[in-house]
Amino acid sequence: xxxxxxxxxxxxxxxxxxxxxxxxxxxxxxxxxxxxxxxxxxxxxxxxxxxxxxxxxxxxxxxxxxxxxxxxxxxxxxxxxxxxxxxxxxxxxxxxxxxxxxxxxxxxxxxxxxxxxxxxxxxxxxxxxxxxxxxxxxxxxxxx
Amino acid sequence: xxxxxxxxxxxxxxxxxxxxxxxxxxxxxxxxxxxxxxxxxxxxxxxxxxxxxxxxxxxxxxxxxxxxxxxxxxxxxxxx
Numbered sequence: 191x192x193x194x195x196x197x198x199x200x201x202x203x204x205x206x207x208x209x210x211x212x213x214x215x216x217x218x219x220x221x222x223x224x225x226x227x228x229x230x231x232x233x234x235x236x237x238x239x240x241x242x243x244x245x246x247x248x249x250x251x252x253x254x255x256x257x258x259x260x261x262x263x264x265x266x267x268x269x270x271x272x273x274x275x276x277x278x279x280x281x282x283x284x285x286x287x288x289x290x291x292x293x294x295x296x297x298x299x300x301x302x303x304x305x306x307x308x309x310x311x312x313x314x315x316x317x318x319x320x321x322x323x324x325x326x327x328x329x330x331x332x333x334x
Numbered sequence: 335x336x337x338x339x340x341x342x343x344x345x346x347x348x349x350x351x352x353x354x355x356x357x358x359x360x361x362x363x364x365x366x367x368x369x370x371x372x373x374x375x376x377x378x379x380x381x382x383x384x385x386x387x388x389x390x391x392x393x394x395x396x397x398x399x400x401x402x403x404x405x406x407x408x409x410x411x412x413x414x
Contacts, residue, residue, distance in 0.1 A: 197397060213375075217386030218393070229400070231407045237400070246393045249400065255410060267372045285392040288399045297392065300385045313389075317381055323388040327406075 196239055197247065198227055208241060209304065212271055215313045216300065221246060224311075236283065250283035250304075253296055256327055262301050262316065273308040280305040287324065295324040 193202040208223040215221070220242070227237040227247070234255055240246040253260050262282045274280060281304045284296045298321035304311040338346060345355040352374070355367040368376055375382075 215389050216382065217389045230404045231411075234411075235403065235407060247395075248389075248392055249395065249403070255407070265372075271373065285389065286395075286403070287388060287392045288395050294403065297385070297388050299381075300388070313385075315375070315377055315381065315385060317377060323384055 192241075194225075194239070194241060195244055196227075197245070198237075198239070201225070201227065201239065203241070208309070209238065210308075210310050211312065212310060213312060215248070215302070216315075218246065224248075249286040250302055251286055251296065252281065253284045253298060253301070254282075256296070257298065257325070260298060260321075262303070262314070264303055264314075268303060268312055268314055271312045272303065272305045272310045274305050278305060278307050280307075283311075294327045296327060297323045298325045299323045 191202055192205050193200055195201075203225045208225055211222050211224065213219065218240075221240045223241045224238040225241055227239050229235055229237050234252045236250045238248045238250055260282075264280060264282075266276070269275065269278075269280075272280065283302045283304055284298055285300075285302065287295045287297065289295065298316075299319070300313055300315050300323065302311050302313045340346065340356045342356055342358060345353055347353050351369075351371055353369040355369075357365040357367050359365070370376055
């Protein structure tokens with residue numbers, strides 16, 4: 191066990207239960223290990239806290255809830271990086287960005303593929319897909 | 335920066351396994367062929383930089399935003 195001072199206060203975690211990004215995220219290539227902070231909607235929303243940089247944490251969401259038609263091709267090269275075979279399960283997640291004007295956007299251009307099998311994750315780039323790094327969540331739709 | 339002059343059809347090699355070939359040029363645009371190991375990321379620089387910037391923005395947020403998002407998600411799931 192080890193503890194970490196974060197924006198959520200002090201967090202104690204099991205050093206064996208970390209999610210490993212073998213390549214880091216783009217621009218954060220040196221940060222390889224993250225812990226998942228428990229969260230209310232833990233079936234769709236995940237908070238990944240870096241264990242190497244206290245001030246770095248990403249909120250990752252399953253975009254299917256808002257974008258049911260979003261499809262991500264996961265190549266065998268990516269599966270090799272994740273250490274999984276053809277039929278092993280993986281999840282497609284995207285980072286969330288909060289903006290000054292209260293809008294919330296998802297990065298559909300560069301999703302994160304995570305597999306519980308090896309607890310590894312890789313950020314991939316869907317170049318040429320037409321997806322944007324700042325796809326707005328239509329929060330209005332969720333109001334009754 | 336190393337500067338090399340190449341003609342169409344000519345290549346350069348970087349390391350042992352990255353080969354870049356000049357394919358064509360037309361109206362100020364140059365087409366380049368790249369052979370690299372499949373596990374290596376090859377991206378247009380501006381796309382790479384846009385994603386780096388987005389990741390940087392996504393790494394900074396406070397817990398209040400998370401609370402607001404959680405209540406939005408709960409509502410959204412109730413609709414389903």
